[in-house]
Amino acid sequence: xxxxxxxxxxxxxxxxxxxxxxxxxxxxxxxxxxxxxxxxxxxxxxxxxxxxxxxxxxxxxxxxxxxxxxxxxxxxxxxxxxxxxxxxxxxxxxxxxxxxxxxxxxxxxxxxxxxxxxxxxxxxxxxxxxxxxxxxxxxxxxxxxxxxxxxxxxxxxxxxxxxxxxxxxxxxxxxxxxxxxxxxxxxxxxxxxxxxxxxxxxxxxxxxxxxxxxxxxxxxxxxxxxxxxxxxxxxxxxxxxxx
Amino acid sequence: xxxxxxxxxxxxxxxxxxxxxxxxxxxxxxxxxxxxxxxxxxxxxxxxxxxxxxxxxxxxxxxxxxxxxxxxxxxxxxxxxxxxxxxxxxxxxxxxxxxxxxxxxxxxxxxxxxxxxxxxxxxxxxxxxxxxxxxxxxxxxxxxxxxxxxxxxxxxxxxxxxxxxxxxxxxxxxxxxxxxxxxxxxxxxxxxxxxxxxxxxxxxxxxxxxxxxxxxxxxxxxxxxxxxxxxxxxxxxxxxxxxxxxxxxxxxxxxxxxxxxxxxxxxxxxxxxxxxxxxxxxxxxxxxxxxxxxxxxxxxxxxxxxxxxxxxxxxxxxxxxxxxxxxxxxxxxxxxxxxxxxxxxxxxxxxxxxxxxxxxxxxxxxxxxxxxxxxxxxxxxxxxxxxxxxxxxxxxxxxxxxxx
Ligand SMILES: Nc1ncnc2c1ncn2[C@@H]1O[C@H](COP(=O)(O)OP(=O)(O)OP(=O)(O)O)[C@@H](O)[C@H]1O
Ligand SMILES: [Mg+2]
Numbered sequence: 341x342x343x344x345x346x347x348x349x350x351x352x353x354x355x356x357x358x359x360x361x362x363x364x365x366x367x368x369x370x371x372x373x374x375x376x377x378x379x380x381x382x383x384x385x386x387x388x389x390x391x392x393x394x395x396x397x398x399x400x401x402x403x404x405x406x407x408x409x410x411x412x413x414x415x416x417x418x419x420x421x422x423x424x425x426x427x428x429x430x431x432x433x434x435x436x437x438x439x440x441x442x443x444x445x446x447x448x449x450x451x452x453x454x455x456x457x458x459x460x461x462x463x464x465x466x467x468x469x470x471x472x473x474x475x476x477x478x479x480x481x482x483x484x485x486x487x488x489x490x491x492x493x494x495x496x497x498x499x500x501x502x503x504x505x506x507x508x509x510x511x512x513x514x515x516x517x518x519x520x521x522x523x524x525x526x527x528x529x530x531x532x533x534x535x536x537x538x539x540x541x542x543x544x545x546x547x548x549x550x551x552x553x554x555x556x557x558x559x560x561x562x563x564x565x566x567x568x569x570x571x572x573x574x575x576x577x578x579x580x581x582x583x
Numbered sequence: 584x585x586x587x588x589x590x591x592x593x594x595x596x597x598x599x600x601x602x603x604x605x606x607x608x609x610x611x612x613x614x615x616x617x618x619x620x621x622x623x624x625x626x627x628x629x630x631x632x633x634x635x636x637x638x639x640x641x642x643x644x645x646x647x648x649x650x651x652x653x654x655x656x657x658x659x660x661x662x663x664x665x666x667x668x669x670x671x672x673x674x675x676x677x678x679x680x681x682x683x684x685x686x687x688x689x690x691x692x693x694x695x696x697x698x699x700x701x702x703x704x705x706x707x708x709x710x711x712x713x714x715x716x717x718x719x720x721x722x723x724x725x726x727x728x729x730x731x732x733x734x735x736x737x738x739x740x741x742x743x744x745x746x747x748x749x750x751x752x753x754x755x756x757x758x759x760x761x762x763x764x765x766x767x768x769x770x771x772x773x774x775x776x777x778x779x780x781x782x783x784x785x786x787x788x789x790x791x792x793x794x795x796x797x798x799x800x801x802x803x804x805x806x807x808x809x810x811x812x813x814x815x816x817x818x819x820x821x822x823x824x825x826x827x828x829x830x831x832x833x834x835x836x837x838x839x840x841x842x843x844x845x846x847x848x849x850x851x852x853x854x855x856x857x858x859x860x861x862x863x864x865x866x867x868x869x870x871x872x873x874x875x876x877x878x879x880x881x882x883x884x885x886x887x888x889x890x891x892x893x894x895x896x897x898x899x900x901x902x903x904x905x906x907x908x909x910x911x912x913x914x915x916x917x918x919x920x921x922x923x924x925x926x927x928x929x930x931x932x933x934x935x936x937x938x939x940x941x942x943x944x945x946x947x948x949x950x951x952x953x954x955x956x957x958x959x960x961x962x963x964x965x966x967x968x969x970x971x972x973x974x975x976x977x978x979x980x981x982x983x984x985x986x987x
Contacts, residue, residue, distance in 0.1 A: 396985060405905065405982045434981075435907020446902045446984055450594035455585060462584045463907055491594070507906070519985055 351416050352380040352547050353402065353515050358411030358421075360397050371397040373570035374411065379547040381514065384538050386558060386577065387551045389567035395551045398567065399517050402549065403438050404430040415514065435463055439508030439546075443520035445500040447492035447507075453479065454488045457506045464511060478506040481543075482536055498529040505533065509540050516540075516548045527556045534560050587903075587912070588919035591896070602888050603924055606881065607931020610961060613877040614936040615943075617953045620870045622946035627760050627858035631851060634675070636708045636824035637833045639849045640840060647847075648677050648821035649760055649854075650862045655846060657774065660823045662844060668836035670828045673701045673708040674820040676773045679759065682766055683742040684735060690742075693733050695766045696759035697743055699773020699820070702726075708824035711767060717752035723769050728752035730764035743768065744776045760862055762945035770820065778817040788814060878960065881928075886968035889921045893972035900976050901984035914973045918966065925965035929958055 360372040371394040379385050389395050400406040402413065404420065404427075413421040415437060420427055427433050434440075447456045457475035462468060479485040482502045487495055495503065501521065508516050518537065522530035534550075534557050541548045552558065562579035565572045592599050630649065639648065640655070640663060647653020660672045676699035681692040700709040702720035710719065711728055717737045720726050727748040729735045739750045748768055757765040768776075780788070789811055793799050799807045825848075827836045837848040849857065893900075900913060933954060940947040 400982050400985055403905075403985070405980075405985060431904070431907050431909065434905060440905055440985070442985060444986070446898060448899050448902065450587075450591040450899075451585075455590070459585070460906055463909075463912075468585060 351514070351545075352378055352383070353549075354378045354414045355398075355402065356412045358398070358401060358413065359409045360394070360401060360406070361409045362397075370570055372401070372408070375567065375570070375572040377549075377565055377572060377574075379515075379549055381545040381547050382541050383563070384534075384541050384548040384550060384561060386561035386564040387549055387567060388553070388558060388564060393567045394570045395567055396519060399519055399549070399551055402515070403440060403517050404433050435460065436511060437513050437515060439511065439513040439516040441501075441505050441508040441516060441518035441521045443523045445492075445497075445504030447500060447503060449492055452489050452491055453484065453495070453503050456492065456503060457510050460507060460511050475506065475510055478510050479503070481540075482506050497524050498532070501525060501529075501533060502536065505536060505540075509544065509546070512544050512546070514545075514547060516546050518548065518550045520551055520553065522552065522554050522557055530554060530556055531560075584912075586919070587916040588923065591916070592920060592923055598892075599920075599924065600927065603927025604931050606884060606888075606924060606928035608935060609877065609881050609884065610928050610932025610957065611935035611939070612932075613874060613881065614932055614949060614954065614957050615940060615947060616870050616873050616877065617957070618936065618940055618947040618949045619943070619945065620867055621948035621950050621953065623760070623762075623863045623866060624859055625948045626758050626762055626946055627863065628855065629756055629758065630760055631854055631858070633711060633757050633765075634709060634824055635706070635712060635826065637827045637851060638825035638837050638840070639854055640672075640823040640825060640844070641821070641847050641849070643845055643847050645847060646857050646861065648675070650857050653821050654819045655821075655823065657770075657818050657820045659820075659844065659846070663823055663825060663840060666836070666839055666843075668827050668831035669825055670831075671708055671826040672823050673703070674770050674822075675700060675709040675824050676770060676777060676821045677759075678773065678777050679761070679763060680743070680776075682733065685740065685742075691734075693735075694763050695729075695733055696761075696763045697773060697776065698765050698767045699770035699776075700767050702769050708826050711752075711754045711757055711765075713754065714752045715755050717750070719752055720767060720769055721751075724772055725749065726751050726769065728754060728767040730754050730757040730766070732756075732758065733764035733766060735766075741766070743772075744779050745781075746772060746776070748772075756946075758946065760858055774817045774820065780815075785815070878964065881961070882964040882968050885921060885924060885928075885965050886971055888924065889917065889965075889969050890972045890975065892920065893917055893976050897976075897979055898984065900979045901981055904979060904981035905984040910977055913976055917973050917976055918969050921965040921969035921972075922962065925961045929961050932957075932961075 355377045357374045358372055359374055362369040362371055375398060387395055401408045408421055410423050454472055454475050458471040461471035461474050476485060476488060479488050482505060484499050484502045487499055492500060522533050537548050540546060559578040559580045561577035564575045564577045566575055641647035641653035642655050645651045645653040657674050660674050663669055663672045678697045680697055682695045684691045684693060702723060704719055705712060720728055725748050727741060727750050729750050731753050735741055735750045737750055740747050741750060792810055793807060798810045827833050833850045837850060840846060840848045903913060936949055940949055
C-alpha cells in the first residue's frame with residue numbers, strides 16, 4: 341500500500357499495525373486491531389466509520405494523547421512509537437508537531453481571539469509580539485481578522501471554528517488532526533471549513549486527517565480511510581472541488 | 584508569555600472581587616480579634632503606666648488591687664514612707680461602679696472605675712499624669728477628674744453613690760483592665776463610697792447594734808455611740824502606690840516592706856505579669872481560639888473557592904495540556920489566582936479592620952506587626968489551599984479535550 345507516496349514518505353505521518361486495547365481482562369475492548377495509515381504532506385484525508393469503530397481512538401493515538409498498545413508510528417524520519425514511546429517529551433511533540441481541531445471549538449474563554457491563537461507560539465517560546473503577528477496573519481488567511489480582539493463568547497459558531505483551525509495551524513505543525521470539524525456547521529460553512537483545510541494543507545505542506553460522519557464533505561476527499569471494528573480500509577475518494 | 588491567571592481574573596473579575604471581599608471581611612474580623620487582644624494588653628500597660636507607681640503594696644497573699652480584692656489600713660503608707668529608698672507613697676482605692684450623669688430629661692449610668700487618690704497634684708502616685716482639659720484634683724472632697732471615654736464634660740455634675748461631684752479635669756486613655764473609663768475622686772470620698780450605706784441600712788444597723796447586749800451595756804455610757812461611730816467609718820484602702828528614689832532598685836526597696844510590714848509587694852514586672860498572664864489570660868485564650876477557627880475557616884473558603892474555580896476550567900485545562908502547556912504553567916496559573924484572591928482579601932480586610940476598629944467600645948490596637956504576620960498567614964493559607972486544586976488540575980487528562 342501507499343506505494344504512490346513512498347517518495348515523500350520521509351515527511352508524512354505513517355502508522356503501521358497500530359493496536360489499542362482499553363482496560364484489562366474480561367472488560368477489555370480492542371478499539372484498534374492493527375490499523376495502517378499514511379498521510380503525505382499537503383494532503384487532506386478523510387477517516388470515516390460507524391460509531392464506536394475507533395476513529396477517535398486512532399486520533400488520540402496519533403496525537404500522542406493516549407498510548408497505543410502495539411504497532412509503530414512515524415512522523416517524517418522520527419519514530420514516535422514502536423511498541424512504546426520513542427520520544428520522551430510528548431507535550432513538546434504535541435505543541436510543535438501536531439495541531440488539533442475539535443468538533444466543539446474549545447477556545448480558552450478568558451483569552452481574546454488573537455491570544456487564543458497566539459498562545460501556542462508563546463508556549464513554544466516566541467515573544468508576545470511575534471506570536472501575535474503570526475496569529476493575525478493566520479486569522480487574516482481564515483477571514484476572521486476583523487474579530488481578532490473579540491472574546492470567544494462573542495463569536496458565531498463558524499467564526500469559533502475558524503479560530504480553532506487557526507490555533508491548530510499557527511505553529512505550522514506537520515500534522516493536523518481534526519475530529520468532526522464540521523459537525524456543528526451548516527453545509528455551506530462546512531464546505532468553507534474543508535476549503536480552508538485544503539488550502540492550508542497546500543500552503544504549509546501539512547498532513548491533515550479529518551475524522552467525519554458528515555456525508556456532505558465525504559466527496560471532497562481524494563483518499564478516504566474507512567475504519568470498521570478496529571481495522572482500516574483505504575479507498576480512493578471523489579476529491580471534488582478543491583484543486 | 585501572557586499571564587493566564589491575570590487574564591482569567593480580568594475575564595471573571597466580578598466573581599473574584601466578590602469572593603475577595605467576602606474573604607476580606609473574614610480577614611478583617613481576624614485582624615480585629617488580634618487587635619482586641621493587643622488592646623487588652625495595652626490597656627493593662629496603660630493602667631500600670633498611669634498609676635505612676637514602681638511598687639504596689641497590697642494585702643498579704645492577695646493579687647490586689649486589680650486582680651483580687653485587697654484591703655489594708657489607710658495609715659500603712661506612713662510607715663512605708665519612712666523606709667529606705669521610698670520617695671513617695673500614696674493610698675489608692677479602685678472600685679468599679681455605676682456613675683450617674685444628668686442628661687436632658689433623665690439620667691445616664693456610665694460604668695466606670697472610680698479611683699480614689701490623694702489630691703496632691705501631678706506626679707504623685709495614682710494621679711493622672713496628663714490632662715486633656717481642666718485641672719487636677721485640688722480639694723479634698725466632691726471633685727472628679729474623668730476619662731473622656733466616660734462622656735462627661737468639664738463642669739458637669741456627676742453622682743457616685745449618694746454624693747455629687749463636679750468634673751474639673753479630663754484625661755485620655757485612662758481605663759481599667761476591663762476597659763472601663765476611670766473617674767478619679769479624692770480618696771476620702773472614695774473610701775466613703777466603698778462602704779456607704781443607704782439611710783435605711785444605717786438606721787437598721789444602729790438598731791441591731793443597740794439590741795446586742797454586749798455592745799449596749801447598761802452602766803457603760805458612750806460604748807454604744809463609740810461602736811456605732813467605728814462601724815460607719817472605713818479606715819481601709821486597696822493599695823499603697825510607691826515611687827522609689829531615683830536610682831533605687833525597686834526589688835531592694837520591696838524586700839523590707841514585705842518583711843517588716845507583713846504585706847505583699849509587687850514590682851512593675853510582677854504586676855504586669857498578674858494583669859497579662861492572670862487577669863486577661865482566659866480572654867486571651869478565648870481570642871486565640873477565635874483566631875485558630877477563623878484561620879481554618881478562611882483556609883477552607885479559599886481552598887473551596889480555588890477548587891471550584893479550577894473545576895470550572897477543567898475543559899480549558901485539558902485543552903491547554905493538549906496544546907502543550909507545561910504542568911508548571913498550569914500550576915502557576917492556579918497558584919497566582921489563589922495569591923491574588925489572598926491579596927484582595929488582605930487589602931479589604933486591613934481596610935475594613937482599620938475602618939471599624941475605632942467604633943469598638945473597647946480599645947482595639949491594630950499593630951503593624953500583626954498585619955504583617957496576618958499577611959504572611961494569608962499567603963501561606965492561600966498557597967496551601969491551592970494545593971488541592973493544583974493536584975486536581977494536574978490529573979486532568981488531555982484526551983478529555985478531544986472527547987469521544
Ligand atoms: N476510555 C475508554 N475505555 C474503554 N473503552 C473505550 C474508551 N474509549 C473508547 N472506548 C471503546 O473503544 C471503541 C472505539 O471508540 P472510539 O471513541 O474510538 O469510537 P469512534 O469511532 O470515535 O465513535 P464515535 O463516532 O461514536 O465517536 C468503542 O467501542 C468504545 O466503547
Ligand atoms: Mg469519536
